[in-house]
Amino acid sequence: MEQQDAVPSRAGSTSNALPGVVHGPVVQAGNIYGDVHLYHQAAPPPAWSSSPADHPSSGLGPEVDVGDTAYLVHDRPSEARPTGDGGAVVRQARCLRLNPRGGFGWLRRVEVRESTPLARRARQALAAEHELLVELAGVPGLPAVLQFAEGPGDVTTLVTAWPETRSHRPCDPLDVLLPGAPVRDPGVPARVCHALAGLCTTLAALHARRTTHGALTPARLLMLDDGTLQLRDLARTELEPPEYPAPEQLARGAGGPWTDVHQVGAIAYHLITGRQPSPRAPLPVRAWVPEVPADLADTVDAALVPTPTERPDAATLGARLRALARPVR
Secondary structure (H helix, E strand, O other): OOOOOOOOOOOOOOOOOOOOOOOOHHHHHHOOOOHHHHOOOOOOOOOOOOOOOOOOOOOOOOEEEEOOEEEEEEEEEEEEEEOOOOOEEEEEEEEEEOOOOOOEEEEEEEEEOOOOHHHHHHHHHHHHHHHHHHHOOOOOOOOOEEEEEEOOOOEEEEEEEEOEOOOOOEOOEHHHHOOOOOOOOOHHHHHHHHHHHHHHHHHHHHHHOOOOOOOOOHHHEEEOOOOOEEEOOOOOOOOOOOOOOOHHHHOOOOOOHHHHHHHHHHHHHHHHHOOOOOOOOOOOHHHHOOOOOHHHHHHHHHHOOOOHHHOOOHHHHHHHHHHHOOOOO
């Protein structure tokens, strides 16, 4: 039997501040929904550790040519992972386009070393993601394709746009806002609703075309200045188990639109309560944060029910979240 999390203590008070100079209350109050990307009221972000174990390199760069375009590869975020049979390496990194004009990108590359089943599948998955993004061009919340190239050799590369802020910095992923404790600022839950409601609209467009994401995480959601979110990618080359698994994924059951709904609920739960929900038997949101409005708690809890058919669809979940969001100024 799945063991539930211990019931949280309601005694005492919990600070809403996040650790670190930049990721403190000032950033939490505004980052998702406006000015925080500007960093004019906070110190610069702390330097990343240079330890390869902490921050694996993509093995790309420092400059990568894709066709006639050169990209400067960034250290963060980046990684390289082999397929399970060792037939290919999947590399990814944020980058800066050097020509013909600037702008940030998200570069993913599949390098086939041996034509194994998993290597072929990874290469086909990246090509299929390119085709899907081209087909869905213009759908809010999806990344635009900057470049796609097959070759030279057994190499396939896809570069998509990484949005930037008004101050021309790369937008932050949502995971910089994950709190370490329940959030007590009453404005944060409504702003979370605003951001995730827009994400549900994007997911509904995917679902209408009989495709799903299936690997939603805060790191794959990029925060725009207007408080909305953009998917970093569609995770078609993802090699690891999902970070926010739905029960059907743990049981190796059929994933679908209902899986995306569960993952949106799990991300909302984490942003509000300060912890990931148990994938099989999460405690209700108000068990951790009693002051959360009942209708918001009920909406998040409904997205997390174990039975897929009992969850709302993405459009319904988005409508409920939008109704709970206050206007963003």
